[in-house]
Amino acid sequence: MVQKKEIVILTGDRPTGSLHLGHYVGSLLNRIQLQEKYKQFIIIADAQALTDNWEHPEKIRKNVLEVALDYLAVGIDPDKSTIFIQSMIPQIAELTVFYLNLVTVSRLKRNPTVKTEIQQRGFGEVVPAGFLVYPVSQAADITVVKGNLVPIGEDQLPMIEQTNEIVRAFNRIYPGDVLVEAEALIPKVPRLPGIDGKAKMSKTLNNAIFLNDSIDILADKVMSMYTDPGHIRVEDPGKVEGNVVFTYFDVFDPDEKEVAWLKEHYRRGGLGDVTLKQRLIEVLNTFLEPIRERRKQLAKDPAYVMKLLSEGTEKTQVVAEQTMQEVRKAMSLDYYNGRERR
Amino acid sequence: MVQKKEIVILTGDRPTGSLHLGHYVGSLLNRIQLQEKYKQFIIIADAQALTDNWEHPEKIRKNVLEVALDYLAVGIDPDKSTIFIQSMIPQIAELTVFYLNLVTVSRLKRNPTVKTEIQQRGFGEVVPAGFLVYPVSQAADITVVKGNLVPIGEDQLPMIEQTNEIVRAFNRIYPGDVLVEAEALIPKVPRLPGIDGKAKMSKTLNNAIFLNDSIDILADKVMSMYTDPGHIRVEDPGKVEGNVVFTYFDVFDPDEKEVAWLKEHYRRGGLGDVTLKQRLIEVLNTFLEPIRERRKQLAKDPAYVMKLLSEGTEKTQVVAEQTMQEVRKAMSLDYYNGRERR
Numbered sequence: 119m120v121q122k123k124e125i126v127i128l129t130g131d132r133p134t135g136s137l138h139l140g141h142y143v144g145s146l147l148n149r150i151q152l153q154e155k156y157k158q159f160i161i162i163a164d165a166q167a168l169t170d171n172w173e174h175p176e177k178i179r180k181n182v183l184e185v186a187l188d189y190l191a192v193g194i195d196p197d198k199s200t201i202f203i204q205s206m207i208p209q210i211a212e213l214t215v216f217y218l219n220l221v222t223v224s225r226l227k228r229n230p231t232v233k234t235e236i237q238q239r240g241f242g243e244v245v246p247a248g249f250l251v252y253p254v255s256q257a258a259d260i261t262v263v264k265g266n267l268v269p270i271g272e273d274q275l276p277m278i279e280q281t282n283e284i285v286r287a288f289n290r291i292y293p294g295d296v297l298v299e300a301e302a303l304i305p306k307v308p309r310l311p312g313i314d315g316k317a318k319m320s321k322t323l324n325n326a327i328f329l330n331d332s333i334d335i336l337a338d339k340v341m342s343m344y345t346d347p348g349h350i351r352v353e354d355p356g357k358v359e360g361n362v363v364f365t366y367f368d369v370f371d372p373d374e375k376e377v378a379w380l381k382e383h384y385r386r387g388g389l390g391d392v393t394l395k396q397r398l399i400e401v402l403n404t405f406l407e408p409i410r411e412r413r414k415q416l417a418k419d420p421a422y423v424m425k426l427l428s429e430g431t432e433k434t435q436v437v438a439e440q441t442m443q444e445v446r447k448a449m450s451l452d453y454y455n456g457r458e459r460r
Numbered sequence: 461m462v463q464k465k466e467i468v469i470l471t472g473d474r475p476t477g478s479l480h481l482g483h484y485v486g487s488l489l490n491r492i493q494l495q496e497k498y499k500q501f502i503i504i505a506d507a508q509a510l511t512d513n514w515e516h517p518e519k520i521r522k523n524v525l526e527v528a529l530d531y532l533a534v535g536i537d538p539d540k541s542t543i544f545i546q547s548m549i550p551q552i553a554e555l556t557v558f559y560l561n562l563v564t565v566s567r568l569k570r571n572p573t574v575k576t577e578i579q580q581r582g583f584g585e586v587v588p589a590g591f592l593v594y595p596v597s598q599a600a601d602i603t604v605v606k607g608n609l610v611p612i613g614e615d616q617l618p619m620i621e622q623t624n625e626i627v628r629a630f631n632r633i634y635p636g637d638v639l640v641e642a643e644a645l646i647p648k649v650p651r652l653p654g655i656d657g658k659a660k661m662s663k664t665l666n667n668a669i670f671l672n673d674s675i676d677i678l679a680d681k682v683m684s685m686y687t688d689p690g691h692i693r694v695e696d697p698g699k700v701e702g703n704v705v706f707t708y709f710d711v712f713d714p715d716e717k718e719v720a721w722l723k724e725h726y727r728r729g730g731l732g733d734v735t736l737k738q739r740l741i742e743v744l745n746t747f748l749e750p751i752r753e754r755r756k757q758l759a760k761d762p763a764y765v766m767k768l769l770s771e772g773t774e775k776t777q778v779v780a781e782q783t784m785q786e787v788r789k790a791m792s793l794d795y796y797n798g799r800e801r802r
Contacts, residue, residue, distance in 0.1 A: 214557055248561035248562075248563075446547075449510075453548065453766060
C-alpha cells in the first residue's frame with residue numbers, strides 16, 4: 119500500500135504594510151480555498167521584514183497586527199490555518215544558523231530575486247548580511263514545519279530552488295532524510311494591475327487599493343484609475359483591453375452578464391468613464407464592505423487578535439520543536455533528551 | 461556613589477579536538493584563576509565548530525565531551541565557572557539573525573582574522589555563508605550573557621571590534637542600552653611553542669602535547685623536541701635561546717634554581733639533549749599526572765560530565781532568556797509576555 123504524502127502548505131507575508139486587493143487576488147483567496155483541503159501554516163515574517171527595515175521595528179510591530187486583521191477579515195480561519203509570528207519560533211533562527219554552513223556566499227549572490235532586490239534598494243556592496251542571507255532563513259521557515267507546498271509568484275521560484283538545495287545538502291550530509299523538499303504552487307490567476315495600469319499593485323508604487331480603505335478613499339482611487347487614454351468624449355468608442363477598470367470588473371463583479379454588457383457598450387461608445395467607475399465603486403464596495411465590517415469589529419479587540427496569533431504560534435512551536443529534535447539527532451547535537459528551555 | 465560594574469567573562473573553545481599544553485598556558489590556567497574572582501561563562505562552541513566542520517558533526521559531538529573532560533581535569537570548577545554548550549542556547553541563534561542586519565557583507569569580508577582563515581582553508585569565493593558570518597555569531601555568544609571581558613589572543617582582537625560595532629549599532633537603533641560592550645583581556649604570558657619549535661602549538665600542525673597524552677606518547681614527543689641544531693655532541697656548548705626544551709622548563713618546572721643550573725650547564729657544554737629531555741619528561745609528568753588521573757576518573761562516567769554540562773547550559777539559558785527578553789522589548793518584538801517555548 120502506498121502511503122499518501124500529507125500536504126503541508128507554508129505561505130505568508132512580510133508585515134511591512136496593510137494588505138491590498140493585489141494580495142487578495144494573488145494569495146489570500148488561494149489560502150481561503152487551500153485551508154479547506156490542506157494543513158496550512160501562515161507565517162507573519164517579522165524577522166525577515168527587519169532585514170530591510172531594521173531601523174523601523176515599530177513599523178513591523180504595528181503591521182503584524184494589521185496583517186493579522188486583514189487575514190481574519192478576508193476569511194482566513196484560525197481553526198483551519200495556523201497563523202504564527204516568525205520571530206517567536208526560535209527554531210527558525212537555529213535552523214538558519216545551521217543552514218548557513220550549507221550555502222556559499224557566491225551562491226547567495228547569484229540568487230536572481232535577491233540580486234534584483236539588492237539593486238532596487240541601492241545596497242550595492244554594503245548589503246546587510248541579513249538581507250543577503252534571507253533566502254536561507256526562508257528555507258528555515260519552510261522546513262521547520264516540513265512544508266512541501268509553497269504558493270508563490272513566478273518571480274519567487276529561486277527561493278524554492280534555494281530551499282531545496284539546502285534540503286538536499288542537509289539530507290546528504292546528515293542521516294535520516296529529516297528534511298522535506300518543497301514544491302512551488304504558482305497560481306493561475308493573472309496578477310491584478312495597480313490603479314495606474316502598472317503590472318504590479320504595490321504599496322511602494324502607491325497604486326494599491328487596500329482592504330481597509332474607506333468608502334471615500336476607495337472612490338477617489340477608482341476615479342483616478344487608468345482607463346483608455348484615447349477615450350476622450352463619452353460618445354467615443356473605448357478600448358477594453360488594457361483598461362484597468364475592466365480588469366477589476368472581470369475579477370470582482372460576480373455578474374458576468376453585466377460585465378459583458380458594459381464592455382460591449384464601452385467599445386461601442388456612449389459609456390462614460392465616470393459612469394463606469396461609479397459602477398465599479400459599487401461593485402468593489404459590495405465586495406469590501408463585509409471585509410471592512412469584520413476588520414472594524416476585530417480591530418476593537420487587538421488583545422483577542424494577539425491571542426489568536428499566540429495560539430497559532432504555540433501550535434507551530436510544537437511542530438518546530440519536533441523538527442528541531444530530528445535535526446539535532448541527525449546532526450549529532452542531541453546531547454540530552456528534552457532540552458530545557460526558558 | 462559610583463556603582464561598580466560587575467565583570468562577566470565569556471571565554472571558551474571550539475570542540476574540534478582535545479586540548480593541549482598550548483591551551484593550558486594560553487587560556488586554561490587563566491580561567492582557573494579568573495573563576496576565583498569573576499563570574500565566568502565558558503562556551504563549548506559546537507555550532508561555530510560546524511562552520512568549517514559541517515560534514516563531520518560526529519567529530520564535534522565527540523569533542524564536546526573531550527573538551528569538557530579537559531576543563532574539569534585541569535581544575536575548571538563547574539561550581540565557579542558556568543560551562544555551557546552553544547547549540548543548546550537558541551537565543552544565540554536568535555541574536556545572530558538579528559545582528560546580521562547590522563553588519564554588511566563587505567565589513568565581514570574585511571575582518572582580518574576571517575580573511576586569513578578563509579585563505580588557510582582555501583575557501584576563496586565559495587566560502588560557506590556560515591563561516592563568513594561566524595564573527596556575528598561570536599558577538600551573540602558574548603552579548604547573550606552580557607559578557608564584558610573576553611580573554612583572547614592578540615590575533616582575535618578583530619572579533620572584539622566586530623562585537624562592539626554590533627553592540628553600538630544595536631544600542632543606537634533600539635532603545636534601552638540593552639547590550640554591553642566587551643573588553644579584550646590579552647594574557648601577558650608568551651605563547652607556548654610547538655615541539656617542533658614553531659611559534660604556535662596546534663593539533664593541525666601536529667606539534668602538540670595533549671593534556672591526555674599517555675606517558676609513552678609524552679616521552680616520544682619530548683624526545684623529538686626541537687633543541688639547538690648546532691648542539692651535536694654532548695660536550696659541545698648549546699644554545700638556550702630558541703631551544704624549545706628550555707621554554708618548557710621555564711613554564712612547567714617550578715624549581716627555578718634547577719632550571720638556572722640546567723641552562724648554565726647546557727651553555728657550558730656537557731649536558732646532552734637526551735639527559736635534558738629525560739628530566740623534562742619527568743617535569744611534565746609531574747604536572748600532567750594529576751590531570752590525567754582526574755580525566756581518567758571522569759571519563760569513566762560520561763553521563764556525569766554531560767549532567768554538569770546540562771546544568772551549566774540551563775543556568776546559561778536563564779541568563780540568555782533574560783537578555784533576549786530585553787532585546788525583544790527594545791526591538792518591539794515583545795508580542796506577549798513570557799512566550800511559551802517547547
